[in-house]
Structure formats: C-alpha cells, structure tokens
Amino acid sequence: MTPPGRLRAVAGPADRPDPPEKPVPAKPVGFLHLGSLQRRLLLAALALVTAALLVAGLAIGLVLHRFVRAQLDSRLDSQLVALAASLQRGPGERLRLDRALDGPPFDRPRSGWYWQVRQGQDTLRSESLEGRDLRLPGPARPPRERDPDRPEPGDGTGPWDESLILRIRVLPPEGGGPPAHLVASAPAQALNGPLREAGLALAAILGILGLCLVAGTVAQVRLGLRPLERLRRDVAEVRAGRRHRIPAKQPAEIRPLVGEVNALLDQNAANLERARTHVANLAHGLKTPLATLTLALSDRTRDPDGGLADLVGAMDRQVRHHLRRARAAALGGGTRTRTELAGPLADLRTTFGRLYAEKRLAIDLDLPAGLAVACDPQDVDEMLGNLIDNACQWSRGRVRVTAAATEAGVAVTVADDGPGLDAEAAARAVRPGGRLDESVPGHGFGLSITRELAELYGGGLHLARSDLGGLGVRLLLPA
Amino acid sequence: MKLLLVEDDAPLAAEIAKALRAENFALDHAANGEDAQHLGETETYDAVVLDLGLPKRDGLSVLQAWRAAGRTMPVLILTARDGWSDKVAGFKAGADDFLVKPFRVEELVIRLRALVRRATAHGASRVTCGPLSYESGLGTFERDGLPLKLTGLEWRVLSCLILHKDGVMPRGQLIERVYDGDADVDSNSVEVIITRLRRKIAPARIEGVRGHGYRLLPGDPA
Numbered sequence: 048m049t050p051p052g053r054l055r056a057v058a059g060p061a062d063r064p065d066p067p068e069k070p071v072p073a074k075p076v077g078f079l080h081l082g083s084l085q086r087r088l089l090l091a092a093l094a095l096v097t098a099a100l101l102v103a104g105l106a107i108g109l110v111l112h113r114f115v116r117a118q119l120d121s122r123l124d125s126q127l128v129a130l131a132a133s134l135q136r137g138p139g140e141r142l143r144l145d146r147a148l149d150g151p152p153f154d155r156p157r158s159g160w161y162w163q164v165r166q167g168q169d170t171l172r173s174e175s176l177e178g179r180d181l182r183l184p185g186p187a188r189p190p191r192e193r194d195p196d197r198p199e200p201g202d203g204t205g206p207w208d209e210s211l212i213l214r215i216r217v218l219p220p221e222g223g224g225p226p227a228h229l230v231a232s233a234p235a236q237a238l239n240g241p242l243r244e245a246g247l248a249l250a251a252i253l254g255i256l257g258l259c260l261v262a263g264t265v266a267q268v269r270l271g272l273r274p275l276e277r278l279r280r281d282v283a284e285v286r287a288g289r290r291h292r293i294p295a296k297q298p299a300e301i302r303p304l305v306g307e308v309n310a311l312l313d314q315n316a317a318n319l320e321r322a323r324t325h326v327a328n329l330a331h332g333l334k335t336p337l338a339t340l341t342l343a344l345s346d347r348t349r350d351p352d353g354g355l356a357d358l359v360g361a362m363d364r365q366v367r368h369h370l371r372r373a374r375a376a377a378l379g380g381g382t383r384t385r386t387e388l389a390g391p392l393a394d395l396r397t398t399f400g401r402l403y404a405e406k407r408l409a410i411d412l413d414l415p416a417g418l419a420v421a422c423d424p425q426d427v428d429e430m431l432g433n434l435i436d437n438a439c440q441w442s443r444g445r446v447r448v449t450a451a452a453t454e455a456g457v458a459v460t461v462a463d464d465g466p467g468l469d470a471e472a473a474a475r476a477v478r479p480g481g482r483l484d485e486s487v488p489g490h491g492f493g494l495s496i497t498r499e500l501a502e503l504y505g506g507g508l509h510l511a512r513s514d515l516g517g518l519g520v521r522l523l524l525p526a
Numbered sequence: 527m528k529l530l531l532v533e534d535d536a537p538l539a540a541e542i543a544k545a546l547r548a549e550n551f552a553l554d555h556a557a558n559g560e561d562a563q564h565l566g567e568t569e570t571y572d573a574v575v576l577d578l579g580l581p582k583r584d585g586l587s588v589l590q591a592w593r594a595a596g597r598t599m600p601v602l603i604l605t606a607r608d609g610w611s612d613k614v615a616g617f618k619a620g621a622d623d624f625l626v627k628p629f630r631v632e633e634l635v636i637r638l639r640a641l642v643r644r645a646t647a648h649g650a651s652r653v654t655c656g657p658l659s660y661e662s663g664l665g666t667f668e669r670d671g672l673p674l675k676l677t678g679l680e681w682r683v684l685s686c687l688i689l690h691k692d693g694v695m696p697r698g699q700l701i702e703r704v705y706d707g708d709a710d711v712d713s714n715s716v717e718v719i720i721t722r723l724r725r726k727i728a729p730a731r732i733e734g735v736r737g738h739g740y741r742l743l744p745g746d747p748a
Binding site: 330331336337367394398401404424425433 | 621626651
C-alpha cells in the first residue's frame with residue numbers, strides 16, 4: 048500500500064547529539080557532611096563555647112576558693128586575736144591563758160580545728176590536740192615588719208596526718224622573754240568540702256549553659272543557611288524552565304552571588320541568541336548562492352544531463368541537514384521554558400492553511416486549554432511544524448492534531464488520512480540518516496529531526512496508523 | 527501579470543527575473559527594503575516575491591508596513607530561513623506563501639500563478655470565460671479546448687482581463703500590470719495588443735468602456 052518515498056528524513060552521517068545532562072538530585076546538607084558550612088560553623092562554635100566555659104569555670108572556682116579561704120582565715124584570725132588577748136606571759140611566769148578559749152569547734156578531738164601557743168619551752172594547746180604538738184611548716188619566719196599583727200597563712204599536717212590550713216602569728220618578745228608563736232588551724236576539708244560542692248553545682252550550671260549555647264548555635268546556623276537551600280531550589284527552577292532568572296530579593300550576603308548567576312544566565316541567553324543568529328546568517332549566506340545555482344542550472348543548455356543540478360541538490364541537502372543539526376544543538380543546550388501549545392498550534396494551522404491553500408485541507412486542533420510543555424518555543428514550532436507539514440503533504444483532506452497530558456508529560460498526536468506507512472518504512476523514516484523520499488526537494492527531514500529534538504528534551508516519537516486511516520505520529524514532550 | 531521582486535543578491539535576482547520573464551511575467555525589481563516599501567505602496571502589483579534579509583529595512587517589517595497601509599497584494603516570502611518559527615512569523619506578518627531557498631523555478635512560478643488567481647477570488651485552478659479558459663497551474667490559455675498561442679504582452683493583458691472578468695479593468699491599471707516599471711510605454715501600444723487579442727479570442731470579445739478601461743466578455747453581444 049505504501050508508495051516508495053512516503054516520508055523523508057535526514058541524509059548524512061548519524062551524528063546524534065549528546066543526551067542532555069540529567070539533573071543532579073540535591074544532596075542533603077548533613078551535619079556531619081564533610082566540607083559543609085554547617086559543620087564548620089558548628090565545630091567552631093563548639094570549640095569557642097567549650098573554651099569560654101572552661102575559662103569561666105576556672106575563674107569562678109578561683110573566686111570561690113578565695114572567698115571560702117577568706118572566711119576560714121577570718122575565723123582562725125579571730126581565734127588568734129582572742130588567744131593573744133588572753134595570753135599571760137609575764138617574765139618568770141609560766142605561759143597561761145586567763146580564760147578558757149576552747150569553744151566549739153576547738154573542743155572536738157582530732158577535728159583539725161586546733162590552736163597552739165609556744166614560747167620558748169612553754170606550750171599551750173587546744174583540747175582537740177589531745178596533748179600532741181602541731182608541727183609548723185619550716186622554721187618560724189620573723190614577724191613581718193609592715194604589719195606584725197597580721198597573721199600569716201600556711202599549710203601543714205596535723206598530728207594525725209590530716210591536711211590543715213594554718214594561720215600563724217608571732218608575738219614579739221615581752222619582758223626579755225622569747226617571742227610567742229601563735230597558731231590556729233582548720234581542717235583542709237573545711238575548705239575543700241564546700242569548694243567541691245560548689246564546683247559540682249557550678250559544673251552542672253555551666254554544662255547546661257553550654258548545651259543551651261550549642262543548641263542555639265545549631266538553630267542559628269540552620270536559620271542562617273536557609274537562604275542557601277532556597278537559592279538551590281530557585282536555581283533548580285531556572286534549570287527546569289519554570290523561571291528565567293533567580294529572584295533578586297535575597298539576603299545581602301547572597302545578593303552578589305545571585306547577581307552573578309543572573310548575569311551568567313543572561314549571558315547564556317545572549318550567547319544562545321548569538322549562536323542562532325550566526326546559524327541563520329550562515330544559512331542565508333550559503334543558500335542564496337545555492338538558489339542562484341539552481342536557477343542557473345534550470346537552463347538545460349548549461350546542464351544538459353541534469354548532473355550539475357543533482358550535485359547542487361546534494362549540496363543543499365547537506366547544508367540543510369547540518370544547519371538543522373547546529374540549530375538543534377544550540378537549542379537543546381539552553382534553559383527550558385514553559386510553552387503553551389495552544390498559541391503555536393493556532394499559528395501553525397494558519398501557516399499550513401496558507402502553505403497548502405491549493406489542497407484546501409481541514410486542520411483540526413483538539414487540546415485542553417492551558418496545556419504546556421517544558422520546551423523552547425522555537426523547538427515546539429520546529430517539532431510540530433515538521434509533523435504537521437508531513438501530515439499535510441500526504442493528507443487527502445483532513446489533518447487532526449490532538450494533545451493531552453499524560454503521566455509522563457504531554458503527548459501530541461498528528462494524524463492524517465493519507466496512505467500511511469508500513470512498519471519497515473516507519474522504522475526507516477525516523478532513523479537518523481534515513482530518508483524515504485529523495486525525489487521531492489523542499490522541507491524534508493521532518494520526522495527524524497523531530498525525533499532528535501524530542502529526545503534532546505527527554506521525550507520521543509512513535510509512528511502508528513491513525514484512526515483517520517493514514518499515519519499517526521505521537522510526539523512525547525516533558526510537561 | 528506584474529510582480530515586484532525584492533531580492534538584494536544581484537546574481538540571484540537576475541536569475542529569478544530571467545526565469546519569471548520567460549514565464550511572461552512583467553517585473554519590477556527592488557534591491558533593498560526602503561525601495562521595496564516605496565514601490566509596494568505606490569505601484570500596483572499582482573504579487574510580490576519578498577526576500578527577508580534585506581539591506582536598509584528587514585523584509586518582515588516592509589511586509590507589515592504594506593499591510594498596515596492597506597496594501598493587500600499577495601506576498602510570497604522567499605528566504606533562506608527555513609525554521610517553522612520563521613514561517614509562522616512570516617504568515618503572521620501577512621505573507622500568503624513561503625518558499626525556502628534554494629527552490630526550483632517551476633515551483634515559484636506555480637505558486638505565484640496560484641496566488642494571483644486566489645487573490646482575484648478564483649478558487650479553482652481553471653478560470654473560464656465563454657470559449658476561453660485559463661489554466662493557472664500551467665499558465666496556458668485555451669479557446670474551445672485548443673491551445674492559444676500568445677506573445678508575452680498578449681498573455682499579460684489576457685490573463686489580467688480573465689482574472690478580473692467580473693469587472694472593468696481600468697486602462698491605467700492594465701498598463702501598469704503589463705509593462706515593466708522601467709519600460710518606455712507607448713500609450714497606443716495597449717490598443718494594438720487588444721486589437722490583436724480580439725482576433726485571437728473570438729467569439730469571446732474585449733469590450734472597451736469609454737473613458738474607463740476594458741472588460742472581457744464571453745461571447746457575441748446580445
């Protein structure tokens with residue numbers, strides 16, 4: 048049934064274009080992801096918070112230590128003052144106190160709360176010492192000249208090897224006797240116990256503070272980096288063709304970056320436009336001389352056997368083929384835009400109504416309002432134009448274009464009531480480099496170029512028998 | 527039938543002009559957009575062959591200017607730009623047909639004759655008037671089914687009259703459509719051609735309408 052040369056396709060080598068890059072799925076910005084900004088910011092914050100808390104803890108501990116020690120010292124000092132005041136040490140007299148000074152806690156044996164007075168061989172001591180001596184650290188230093196009444200601090204060990212805090216005061220000789228050494232002590236435990244308790248409480252408080260600070264930092268970093276995630280989505284939308292540019296309303300830190308990206312997008316668009324203009328200029332430059340040659344050779348005296356005209360025809364087919372390839376490559380690489388189908392299809396119906404005015408074809412359009420594809424408008428014109436042109440060439444009177452959304456995107460079907468195409472011829476028609484009709488010049492190549500363009504967009508082209516009786520071409524495009 | 531050829535490439539324009547004149551068309555030539563726009567707005571043409579890439583003014587804007595000025599002559603765009611977007615843009619600007627370079631002269635001629643015929647409201651490719659018939663696909667005349675031999679000027683006059691057979695063709699318009707723009711027109715020469723034609727097409731006849739023009743009639747006056 049199918050006449051030879053039912054359809055025409057591309058002559059030339061099968062130089063298919065590279066498939067388009069698949070979009071890279073967004074990587075989640077994980078906390079432990081190496082090289083992530085979040086990780087850097089959080090680690091830095093963690094180090095700073097830890098250092099600050101350590102310094103604060105040490106400082107507060109030091110202050111507490113001095114405070115508790117000062118309390119103990121003042122208590123011991125009052126004991127020393129009381130001892131000095133009640134000490135009776137007249138010449139020739141035995142050393143004695145004129146009243147008892149063993150009030151609590153100096154009355155508890157081995158408690159660490161001790162006092163002792165020594166002058167020459169005479170020694171007075173608190174009951175808690177149970178008659179033992181309190182060893183003083185090293186030789187007793189001479190009284191300080193600046194303030195002889197002020198006791199000196201010291202650390203020592205008690206008779207039962209307990210650690211002690213000491214206050215030592217030396218009374219100058221009186222009445223020709225030796226100086227009197229007054230010592231009062233408190234157990235080191237009286238200092239360390241409260242310090243340990245306070246330290247535990249302090250550590251707990253500082254720990255909680257640290258946790259709060261780290262949690263706050265995490266929240267802050269997340270919040271601060273959120274514009275980056277939004278930016279990623281914007282760029283993805285540009286790539287998907289739902290936006291032309293990235294919105295300029297951004298945080299001040301990102302705005303220069305967005306400006307650069309937008310400038311890059313604009314430059315890309317300009318380059319694309321330039322490439323298209325270039326291709327168009329090249330087409331014009333090559334085709335005008337070819338047209339002249341064709342006309343000149345139609346004079347049979349110049350080309351008696353038609354061989355030269357055949358050569359010109361071959362040149363023309365090569366030029367067309369490669370110009371279309373260049374165009375397709377320039378188009379497919381760019382960003383994608385959303386193109387509504389209704390407008391281009393209505394324009395194409397007008398166009399084909401005039402181009403095929405002699406055939407008086409009825410071209411029916413059937414598509415839902417607002418149906419759109421994610422393709423460049425010029426590519427949409429190219430693909431649909433090729434298909435409808437092919438249908439018009441072979442139609443006996445009716446061409447029908449239907450479009451509908453499918454789960455994979457949008458399917459456009461161009462059906463005619465022409466002679467149709469058997470399976471083998473259909474396979475040849477869409478093969479790159481395959482061409483069914485060598486005899487008819489003019490816009491050929493339609494089906495295979497359309498298939499290549501559709502595949503650049505991740506779509507496809509399928510041939511079948513239409514319900515009008517002829518060929519039905521089904522074009523799948525991304526929505 | 528008279529055409530305006532707008533083409534800036536001189537060798538191509540010369541070839542097209544030669545081919546079209548061989549097919550009996552009268553022809554004016556413009557090599558840039560400004561001249562083309564001026565000629566299209568001031569002269570009468572049966573059709574225009576318009577290149578798009580023109581110096582001084584782009585072909586599409588020339589076409590839009592003509593349409594905006596109410597010029598309705600059929601326009602065939604002849605261009606190297608063969609994308610469907612280009613064609614759609616051409617038709618939206620008001621073109622009636624589109625031919626991509628390179629092309630065969632036969633196709634150009636057939637399309638031009640069809641354009642002129644459709645522009646004069648004749649749907650079918652064959653236009654008849656009594657014993658006379660004009661086959662626009664081939665550009666040939668027959669009388670009583672036999673081919674009619676005509677000179678180029680006779681063909682121009684007769685095709686003009688048969689396509690406008692429902693009205694009177696003003697004399698001035700007829701002269702405009704028969705001679706090239708740069709031809710030295712002798713006002714009597716149209717009379718001479720008409721006289722020769724009357725002999726060839728009888729019993730169909732060409733009626734002179736005094737002070738106005740000519741009309742083609744199917745047969746003997748009643």
